Amino acid sequence: MKTTRAQLEAAADPEFASGVRRFFKEPVQPHGVPAPQVREVARLAYRELKQWPVAERDRYVTELWNSGVLEEGSVVCYVYRRFAKSCDRCEFVMFEQWLDRYVKNWGHCDGVSTWLIAASIANRPELMSRLARWTRSKNRWKRRAAAVSLIQEAKQGRSTETIFEICGLLRDDTDDMVRKGVGWLLKETYPKRPRELLGFLDDWRPRAPRLVLRLAAEKMTDKDRQWLLKK
Numbered sequence: 001m002k003t004t005r006a007q008l009e010a011a012a013d014p015e016f017a018s019g020v021r022r023f024f025k026e027p028v029q030p031h032g033v034p035a036p037q038v039r040e041v042a043r044l045a046y047r048e049l050k051q052w053p054v055a056e057r058d059r060y061v062t063e064l065w066n067s068g069v070l071e072e073g074s075v076v077c078y079v080y081r082r083f084a085k086s087c088d089r090c091e092f093v094m095f096e097q098w099l100d101r102y103v104k105n106w107g108h109c110d111g112v113s114t115w116l117i118a119a120s121i122a123n124r125p126e127l128m129s130r131l132a133r134w135t136r137s138k139n140r141w142k143r144r145a146a147a148v149s150l151i152q153e154a155k156q157g158r159s160t161e162t163i164f165e166i167c168g169l170l171r172d173d174t175d176d177m178v179r180k181g182v183g184w185l186l187k188e189t190y191p192k193r194p195r196e197l198l199g200f201l202d203d204w205r206p207r208a209p210r211l212v213l214r215l216a217a218e219k220m221t222d223k224d225r226q227w228l229l230k231k
Helices: 002-010 014-023 035-049 054-067 070-081 089-101 106-123 125-134 140-148 151-155 160-170 176-189 194-201 210-216 222-229
Strands: none
Touching: 002 035, 002 054, 002 070, 035 070, 054 070, 054 089, 070 106, 089 106, 089 125, 089 140, 106 125, 106 140, 106 151, 106 176, 125 140, 125 160, 140 160, 140 176, 151 160, 151 176, 160 176, 160 194, 176 194, 176 210, 194 210, 194 222, 210 222
C-alpha cells in the first residue's frame, strides 16, 4: 500500500488536482493524477496482489479507501476489476459496504457499480434481487448504484425485466445524480432491446423527468428520439 501511495504522490500535479476539484460538484480530495497513470499504478499493484491471500488483499484496499483520496479509491476499483471472475456473494456484500462507507462521488460510485457489483451479478444473477432495496436508501450513491450496477446487463441485452423494475422504482427520485444513472441505464438498454424499451417508456413520457428522457434517447434512432421527447 505504501508503494502504491508513493507512486501516486510522485505523479501528483497540483494544477491537475485543481481542475479535478472543479470537475466534481461534491468535495473531493485528489492527488492530481490523470486516469492513465492511475490505471498504470493499479496494474503494477495487481502484479503483487494477485499472489496475496484474499484477507491481505482486502486489508490493502481498505487502507486505500480509508485515505479518502480520490485516486486511491480509483486504484481499488481498477485493481478489483482484474478479479472479476472471482466476484461472488461475499464480494457483493463487501462492495455494498464500500458504497455505504467510502463512496462519496459519482466516479467511485460508477467504478464500484458498473464493474465490480456488475461482475458479482454476472457470476450470480440472483444477486440482482437485492438491488430493489437500495432504491429506498437515504444514500444517493446507493440509489444510483441500484441502476448503474445493471449497465453491463443492459449492454448484453439481459435482465430487462429487472432493469425496468429498478428504473420504475427510481423514476420519481429527485436527485440529479440518481436521475442521470437511470437515464444512462435506459440508454444502454435501447440498442439490444429497442421495442421493449419504447413500450416501457410509453407510460413514462408525460411524467418522467426531462433529464432522464434526454439521456435515454441518446442512442435512439431519430424517429424514436423524436417520439420520446415530443412534448
